[in-house]
Amino acid sequence: MSSRRREVPEDERAWLRTYDPTGFAPFGVTVDVVLLTVRPDEAGTGPGRFSVLLVERDTHPFRGDLALPGGFVQPAEDLDAAAVRRLEQELRVRPGDHPGVHVEQLGAFGRPERDPRMRVVSVPYLVFAPDLPAPVPGGRTRWVGWVPVEDVDAGRLAFDHDQVLAAGLERARAKLEYTPLAAAFCPDEFTVADLRKVYEAVWGTALDPRNFHRKVTGTPGFLVPVGRPAPVGPGGGRPAALFRRGPATTLHPAMLRAARGRPT
């Protein structure tokens, strides 16, 4: 993570002592968190609801609107650290404790007019988490909660968070294809059916349980069997085997959601 040690030449040190940083245009820098999860269906039988954590803003600008949780980066704070801090504030979860939680930077959004207060560049972070306890509103929010992504009205989020969310969803859907990150939406131990419901919820498509089973158990490094069965569900049926996340970071071959051989 840290960059190389560098011998700073004396003339550069001298130059730096006289350098005036106020000559450059000052920007605000924020982090926003696109925290995604898959929450069980009401009945518990369906594929689950792909949901995002939103807050209702209690301060200007966009007071009263829904928004992604976020905030300004501190002067000496790393971007990733700011995102994790915001995550802890909103959810009382720190990624270090939950090894399943996945955090990944999503890019930078910096349209000049995106914040009415001043020039602000936002660096959103994409987070995959298993179904977690209900969040509690923090100091500056009226309300916090999970919203199924298909219930988020286009154009109703504060700032440019519609675009940020859209970018996060697209990235999440793509990541499930070639990484084992679907398991980041599952608890520590999970069944193949749990994992399949994640794919179905995120992609919005039904998958054949039999082919899915053969596929994921046959992909090296994806799943590690626990050797113990899960408790039987409410509808009865043969108990499923439990698995944990395997060591793989990419999937070979990938899980393909789409369109093999379709025209453009």
Added chain:
Amino acid sequence: MSSRRREVPEDERAWLRTYDPTGFAPFGVTVDVVLLTVRPDEAGTGPGRFSVLLVERDTHPFRGDLALPGGFVQPAEDLDAAAVRRLEQELRVRPGDHPGVHVEQLGAFGRPERDPRMRVVSVPYLVFAPDLPAPVPGGRTRWVGWVPVEDVDAGRLAFDHDQVLAAGLERARAKLEYTPLAAAFCPDEFTVADLRKVYEAVWGTALDPRNFHRKVTGTPGFLVPVGRPAPVGPGGGRPAALFRRGPATTLHPAMLRAARGRPT
């Protein structure tokens, strides 16, 4: 691109009139350009050299070191616009003129100590360009030139540009798999062999010309035949057909560089 029109409530307008933006920590924001191309081999027979445009800095900090071209974003300038401006300055090429040139944001780099002057967040852009005329040094650089990526000494670039370049290379290699962007490294009209040399240079692997030909010509939307042959090369041989970029934005099925069915 532009966000929704929003009715700004009167109380927010009033609040905004009294808002003091100097309360937040000021950051500098820069763009850096990871401009990649594939330049012909010395002999013209090999796969070509995958190269990046680097500048030698003529100002502090890191004076005398190699770096990616970049600079501060102007107060009212969009991030993408700043990257394009920097590109034009360095290469006298504007992406609009060259429809082949591909520009894509690569993320945000913001370690607190990455710039000794002040807190700076950099937003690098990845650019794919065909082999272009030699660039000319601008005002603040001693030297500009193409450097084959394998000749870039690890740890020798200014700031954290090693990490930025590494991220750009990884992204470029991945993009060639599932998008038709390899053609962005080719001139307007090109042969299948030209395209294959791009893949070989970027991935650093040899590809079977016969399977490659069948693959790319059979992928819908990838290539559009011009209906005219290219001039015969120096070594003789049957003249190759010319193609242009097709309308596809993603490839189905993807070009796979790697490892089908290999263990993790």
Added chain:
DNA sequence: CGAATAGTGTCTCTCAGACAATATTGC
């Protein structure tokens, strides 16, 4: 003609998708 490069045909193996069949539970 021979060398060189372009392009096609064929074979095999892997893998995705469809779906039959078997296994194991609760009722």
Added chain:
DNA sequence: GCAATATTGTCTGAGAGACACTATTCG
């Protein structure tokens, strides 16, 4: 037993990789 879910097996077709073979040019 019956319903429900889990897991395995079998078949088919698409496509990747190996590589023989044909096509077209230059010298």
